[in-house]
Structures are given as structure tokens and as C-alpha cells.
Amino acid sequence: MQAGQVDDLTDWFEQNPAVKDKLFPSSFGAATIDGKIYAMPCETLQPIVLYYDKRAFDKIGAQPPQTWGDILDLVPKFNAKGIAPFSLGGQSRWTNMMWLEFLFDRIGGPEVFQAVFDGEKDAWSNPVAIQALGEMQKLIKADGFVKGFSSITADSNADQALLYTGKAAMMLHGGWTYGSMKADGGDFVSGGNLGYMNFPPVDGGKGDPGNTVGNPGQYISISSKATPEQKEIAKKFFAGALIDDTAVKEWVGTGAVPIIKGADKEFANSEDKDFLGFVYNIAVNAKTFGQSWDQALSPTAAEVLLDNIAKLFQLSISPEEFATNMNAVIGK
Structure with a gap:
């Protein structure tokens, strides 16, 4: 970020509120520096x-x-x-x-x-x-x-x-x-x-x-060296396949909790539904989900x-x- 190697995605998230609103608020902490968002939270927590x-x-x-x-x-x-x-x-x-x-x-x-x-x-x-x-x-x-x-x-x-x-x-x-x-x-x-x-x-x-505390998600950034066309493809991926219903079902099927609101609807058929629900509720309600220190520091x-x-x-x-x-x- 400080070296200018990845794009600032703050404006994009503001222009695409449906994307940000679909993700756990606590997942953005590790993606945010000085109030600016530099990565797309994704996958599981x-x-x-x-x-x-x-x-x-x-x-x-x-x-x-x-x-x-x-x-x-x-x-x-x-x-x-x-x-x-x-x-x-x-x-x-x-x-x-x-x-x-x-x-x-x-x-x-x-x-x-x-x-x-x-x-x-x-x-x-x-x-x-x-x-x-x-x-x-x-x-x-x-x-x-x-x-x-x-x-x-x-x-x-x-x-x-x-x-x-x-x-x-x-x-x-x-x-x-x-x-x-x-x-x-x-x-x-x-x-x-x-x-x-x-x-x-x-x-x-x-x-x-x-x-x-722990791992609030995985994160994907967009290289500042990418072409405008490549950046648009990445953003379409962020707003689509990365967070759609198919992705939710696949992650839950592996026994994981995706960082997507409403994912708990997929827990009903899992024999681990109680534990998955516990993890989901902690993450979706947490005001702060602190990233592991050894990952946050250099x-x-x-x-x-x-x-x-x-x-x-x-x-x-x-x-x-x-x-x-x-x-x-x-x-x-």
C-alpha cells in the first residue's frame, strides 16, 4: 500500500454499496489503512x-x-x-x-x-x-x-x-x-x-x-500496474463469482463459514450447524475482528x-x- 503497488478501492466500494453490505463489517478492518480500503475481503473466517x-x-x-x-x-x-x-x-x-x-x-x-x-x-x-x-x-x-x-x-x-x-x-x-x-x-x-x-x-x-481475534477473512487486492481492462475484470469478479450464492454453498459444503451475510441459511443441512452458527454469529456481530498479530505486523x-x-x-x-x-x- 505505502509503495503504491495496489489500488485504493474505497471509492469503488462507495459506488457499489451492495457489495460492501453483503460482507461482514468486521472483515474490513484488516483491509483498511488510514480509513482507506485496499483489499476485497473474501472467502472464509x-x-x-x-x-x-x-x-x-x-x-x-x-x-x-x-x-x-x-x-x-x-x-x-x-x-x-x-x-x-x-x-x-x-x-x-x-x-x-x-x-x-x-x-x-x-x-x-x-x-x-x-x-x-x-x-x-x-x-x-x-x-x-x-x-x-x-x-x-x-x-x-x-x-x-x-x-x-x-x-x-x-x-x-x-x-x-x-x-x-x-x-x-x-x-x-x-x-x-x-x-x-x-x-x-x-x-x-x-x-x-x-x-x-x-x-x-x-x-x-x-x-x-x-x-x-484470528483470521477475519482472506484478501485480494488489485495491482496498480494492471491495465484498466484487467482492473474492470477483477472488480466484476469481486462483485459476482466471489460472493454469489454458489460460492456460499461451496464454502459451507467444506465445513467453513464464508464472510457473507445470510450464509447461515445454508447451515441447516450440516451436522455441524450449531458450531457453524456459533462462528457466524460471533463474526457478524463483532464490532472488531482483530487480525492475528503475526499477520498484521511486518x-x-x-x-x-x-x-x-x-x-x-x-x-x-x-x-x-x-x-x-x-x-x-x-x-x-
Whole structure:
């Protein structure tokens, strides 16, 4: 965008309101820079979901957490029963990041990370950021995660296995893991043992508990070097085949949720209609659907971020040290 390699599509969307109105409002966040739209949101979405094992909650006689305080209160109860409160594939690093994305949002709202994205000096030192990082380490110090989480990988699906085999009570992970738990977890999903919810609010936090984070969609831009004819073809594709009823049916048929309003009408015949409806309602109602930080930042900043998140979770750096390290790569 800054190099002028893609077209500004703001005027086109204003001239074609039916196209924009057909898409989830929250999907435009990742396509918008300084109030200008540079990409067409398309295809499907994947919010981060708080999954839980209903059997584990029955064992301790408790309900799923309604607040961050509830999460902290549940930790010793699960540990006393020999059940890890949370599964986590910490070696993959980006899995840890999902926790921070929600805590930043729930405590201070989307503008806290937006300041980082906008390149504001020392944005990581925002008191909200320091508080969120501190809350994260509080959960880690309380043994909120399965022992040895730093050596567990998400790519192997070992973190999911800990949930569906009853070794962990909860797991914060992408919407895409529903399908693999259904396929690999025996009757865990089909038997009604899997529960799911959006991340709860933090007591006293300013963030809207209806917000979510993850992957708000896929995005297609138009090259500024394309000919006028090529640009018109692309725009016809945007307004037609990319978002028509056939596209909706095909995406739902794969078990995915397209970012198109009214797509939920296609869920009726799916055996996963409850989960699809849950994902759809989160996304269509979210005022903000935050893009994964490692996707929103430059590759350089993203790598430093993941490295420091790993250190934060290993308790080898403090929240303040994390902020200092990250402030050094703002805008890079």
C-alpha cells in the first residue's frame, strides 16, 4: 500500500454499496489503512475459540468461565483433580499469542494493538499492555497450563488430543481445530462433550466482549500496474463469482463459514450447524475482528514478537522487558 503497488478501492466500494453490505463489517478492518480500503475481503473466517470439555467441568461441579476472574478461580480446582486447566502447544509460539490478543482487547479494546500497528512510539508500554502481560504471567505462574506446554507443538495436534482425551479442561485455539477434533477425537464432538464460547470479559476491562481475534477473512487486492481492462475484470469478479450464492454453498459444503451475510441459511443441512452458527454469529456481530498479530505486523516485527512471547510464557522476561524489546521494532 505505502509503495503504491495496489489500488485504493474505497471509492469503488462507495459506488457499489451492495457489495460492501453483503460482507461482514468486521472483515474490513484488516483491509483498511488510514480509513482507506485496499483489499476485497473474501472467502472464509476463522475466529479464535475457547473450547472446553463438559466432562471436566462436571467432575469439579463448575460452569464455564464467564470472566477472566473465573478462569483464575478454576485453575486450582482442575489441578486438584489432576486435570490441566488449559492445553497449549506452546512450542509453536503463535498459539501463545492468541491469549495476548484477547487480553489486550478485553482490557483496553482494539485501539491498544492498533497503536502498535500504526507505529506509535512506545505503544507496547501502554499501561493496558503491561497489565495484560502481567495477567498472562499470573495464569502461567498459577499452573494454568499443562506441564511441559513449551515443548508441545500445535502442528502435531497434540494440544487438541489433550483436550479430547480428558487430560485438559480447556483450550484456546482456532476455529479450524473443530474439524480435526471431530475427525480424531472419537465421539468427543459427536457425543456432545465439546463446548465452545467466545473469550470472556476481564473484570473492569474496557473491551467489548463481543469482539474476536484470528483470521477475519482472506484478501485480494488489485495491482496498480494492471491495465484498466484487467482492473474492470477483477472488480466484476469481486462483485459476482466471489460472493454469489454458489460460492456460499461451496464454502459451507467444506465445513467453513464464508464472510457473507445470510450464509447461515445454508447451515441447516450440516451436522455441524450449531458450531457453524456459533462462528457466524460471533463474526457478524463483532464490532472488531482483530487480525492475528503475526499477520498484521511486518515479518521482521512478527518474528521478534513470537520470540518475546515465548520468553514471556517461559517467565524468562518481565512484562516491562517484553514491552521494551517490542518497542524497539515498532514500524520496522
